[in-house]
Amino acid sequence: MKKIMYLILAMFTVFMSCDNDDVDIPPTPTAPTNLSVTTVISGDGSGEVTFNASADDARFYHFDFGDGTKGLSKTGSISKKYEMVGDNTYTVKVTAGSGSAQTTSETFDVSVTLSFTDPETVSFLTNDSSKTWFLAASQPGHLGLGPAREGIDGDWWYPKWYSASAFEKCGSEDSDCLCDDELTFSVEENGTMSYTLDNKGQTYFNVGHKAVVGGAEDIDFCYEFDTSGAKAVALSQVSGNVPEDQTTGIQLNFSDEGFMGYYVGSSTYEILFISDTQLYVRTYDTENADLAWYHKFTSAAAVDGGEESLETIYTNLVWSDEFDVDGAPNPANWTYDLGAGGWGNGEAQEYTDSSDNVIVEDGVLKITARSSGAVGGAVHYYDDVTLVATGGETASVENFEGDAPAFTDFGGVSTAVIDNPDASGLNTSSTVGESTKNSGAEVWGGSFFDITSPLDLVTFSSMEIKTWSPAIGAVVRLKIENQANADEFFEVDANTTVAESWETLTFDLSSAPAFNYDRVVLFFDFGVSPSGDAAYTSARIKSENLFEFTYGRVEIRAKLPSAGGTWPALWALGANFDEVGWPATGEIDIMEHVGNNSNTISSALHYPGNFGGNAVVGSTSVETATSEFHNYTVEWTPDSIKFVVDGELVHNSLVNSATTPFNSDFFLIMNIAMGGTLGGAIDAEFTQDTMEVDYVRVYQ
Incomplete structure (x- = not known):
């Protein structure tokens, strides 16, 4: 034991006697010198900046980019993408270090431009190459007027833009040139967008701007006005105090005084809604700052009835009901919706399966709405x-x-x-x-x-x-x-x-x-659902779980009721509605008619982004809709949905795609509602009225 202790003591003595010069101790770090920083700023509006820093004796470089973010590089080179849209200047601090306490810094300003872009909007506008838009002339309110962002009294305009005061311009010689316009957005090779308005040589001018063309009329009027040549178009964020629920936050900016059909002096259009088939914009009158104009466009051309016949691709009859057996509707084809309340539309009827409301007689199906004489709720x-x-x-x-x-x-x-x-x-x-x-x-x-x-x-x-x-x-x-x-x-x-x-x-x-x-x-009566007899009874029959189909041509021959307050409909609903709900399930309204606007036939598509008051709607006049039978048809393909009356194309309402719900099974529905959001006021003298259906046929 003593020998071990002597050995340890001897080793300690030898160690302590060593000369300090024999030990390799690292020198104390010195601060880097000759710090130099260069920048390469992208000129494409991407907001990209590359920083290159160098310094003697530097082991690392720390970057404070001036926008709240930081970076670290051992080589001195680093790239940064700034995210604030527009022209902005940032104060950047670069610190070169050789140790934790040995640093040298330099502070300087860098000016960066970031152009606004939105790839989804560009894709919708251009279909990634080129795409032509048309005024949604078949839709109510294709041209609308409302207050500007901050109206005369400072109040916001409401309801939302699609309910702006509508002017139906396509039926007047003074303004029908507006309905011929074709607006094409294209993506150029360098990635920028261009825009061409083909207005067939005529422009519809707001009366306040007639001096531009030397106009003499004291009304809005179509004048000869050349709009040839492509314009550049850029996206930007909407400026000003705009409610978030009334805009996408994106606006279109046209070069060289470009405009979108109706001339109000503006070249800037705020996008309120955009999809693959629908474009809704708002612009502000340069002569009257209190006015905002609203435009509806569609990527499918609206065709007036009688100008084009449907060339169907479906000729094989796969299902039909000719209603040639008297009595209740064929239970192999039809079942019933029963009950009252109108499913949220404020309707006044109760649906029944009574023969008083639905019956097959004399080779036709008869759906009859009746007054029950009850108070109704x-x-x-x-x-x-x-x-x-x-x-x-x-x-x-x-x-x-x-x-x-x-x-x-x-x-x-x-x-x-x-x-x-x-x-x-x-x-x-x-x-x-x-x-x-x-x-x-x-x-x-x-x-x-x-x-x-x-x-x-x-x-x-x-x-x-x-x-x-x-x-x-x-x-x-x-x-x-x-x-x-x-x-x-x-x-x-x-x-x-x-x-x-x-x-x-x-x-x-x-x-x-x-x-x-x-x-x-x-x-x-909040919290209560009234019971008892409804004021009106009617019927709603459907092919749910009996006949459901994807794609085809549906043709229904019918004569419609005319009484005020009646709201007959021939339509189809997505079969998965109980799983995904409405409007995600999709709705195809082949024919709707309102007794209070007799002999005007409308058709509609409801789906996410386009439903209720914002549905894709088309209409046409059928002078004998309530006195004679007419054929109401929809041609539904993987690529499009077209509505037809008596073989003549009324309007192309949809360019179908994988993004819409119109690619799975639907079932058919026929009914008469009373009153409600579309049916309106019910005639105080109403007793009963009937829709007669000659046949229903489905071709694929």
Whole structure:
């Protein structure tokens, strides 16, 4: 043990006696010198910058790019892509280091241009090479007018752009040149976009710009005006205070005073919606800053009825019903939808399988809508929607004495302004609002109307509404909402305390968040679905689970009802609707007719991005639609969907593709609805009316 301890002591002594010069100790690092940085800035608008740094004795380079991001390089070379659109200057700091505390830095500015682009929009516009667009002349509102971004009174225009005041221009000689325009977007070899307007030598001018062409007319007019030659077109972000739910955030900018058909002096168009087949834009009048013009375009040309015959590719009859056996419809072909409420369209009928409503007689199918004589659901009346301040000051919101507001109904409710049915007690005014919650309506059914100025909830803390209810204890829900943002709302309930008499219900708004409330929504009998007999009965038959098909030509020969309020339809629905819902399932409306607009036939396609008020719609006049049989046809292929009346092409509504829901099984439906969002007001004298169907044939 002692020998080991001596050995350790001896080794320690030898180590301690070594000369320090014999040990290789690294020198202390020195700061890098001669730091130099060069930049290579891309000139293609991509925002790409390459930095090259060098310094003596540097082991690493740290980059602070001036936009909140950083980078590290051992070689001194690094690339950075800036992401702020436009021309921007960034203060960059480059630090060269040889150790943790030994660094040298240089700070300088770099100016970068990033051009805006959106590959999906470019693809839609150009089909990745070249694509021609046409005015959606067969659709209502193909040219519309509304307030500009910040209107005269600063209020936002609503409903959304597709409901702008519509001017049907293609039927007038003064303006029909607009409907011949062809707008072609192309991708050039260098990746830029170009645009050509072929307007066949004539331009439709807004009257405020007639001086450009030396026009003499005091109305909008078609003038000879040369628009030949390609224009450059670039995308940019929309500038200005534009609500997010009313724009894609992208605008088109045309060079050399390029424009899109209707001349209002503008070369900038805000894209409101774009898909493979639909383009909706808004532009601002250069002579009147308070006006915005709305255009609808389609990538399929609209063809007026009679100008072109359908050349079908489907000639093999695969399914039909000739309705040659009297009695109930053939159960091998048809089943029924039953019940009331109208599936959210505010309709007034109840669908039955009764022979009073659907029967085969004399070689035709007869679907008959009838008045049942019942009241039809629960009816409430209301009046004098008024804001009230704590001190008693009041401000009228709506009293129904002037022009009726534009009601929007939902969930099986219908709303109108009528003569006061009980002008007594608290309310002797002449006209009031009527809310009818039809039998079978959704528990959340109701209606709303919009107001031009937001509710002043700083001055006023509550709202009073005179109400007439058929029962005590009915829940009346008031919802105030921001038109531009449905997530900004406030709800409060009140209960009726008397039956069949006017009373004033008070709704406390003192705790409402500070939003911009310019919509009033009312739900009467909230939480209840009325039962009992509906005011009208009808039938809706379908081939669901019996005959379903993908692609083909459907031909239906029918004679239509004419009474006001009738809404007959021949249509098809995606068979997977119970899995994906509507509109994801797709809907093909072969024929729709409204008794209140008799002998005008419309067809429509509903699918994501194009449904409800924004559906792809076409229409034509058939003067004897309600007195004679006519053939209503759809030709549905993997590439297109075309609508036809009596063999003549009405319009090409869709360039079909893998992105639409029109590539799987659909089933057929035939029905008559009453009233609702499209059927409108029902004739007070209505008793019954019938749609007769001679045959249904499907070819593939």
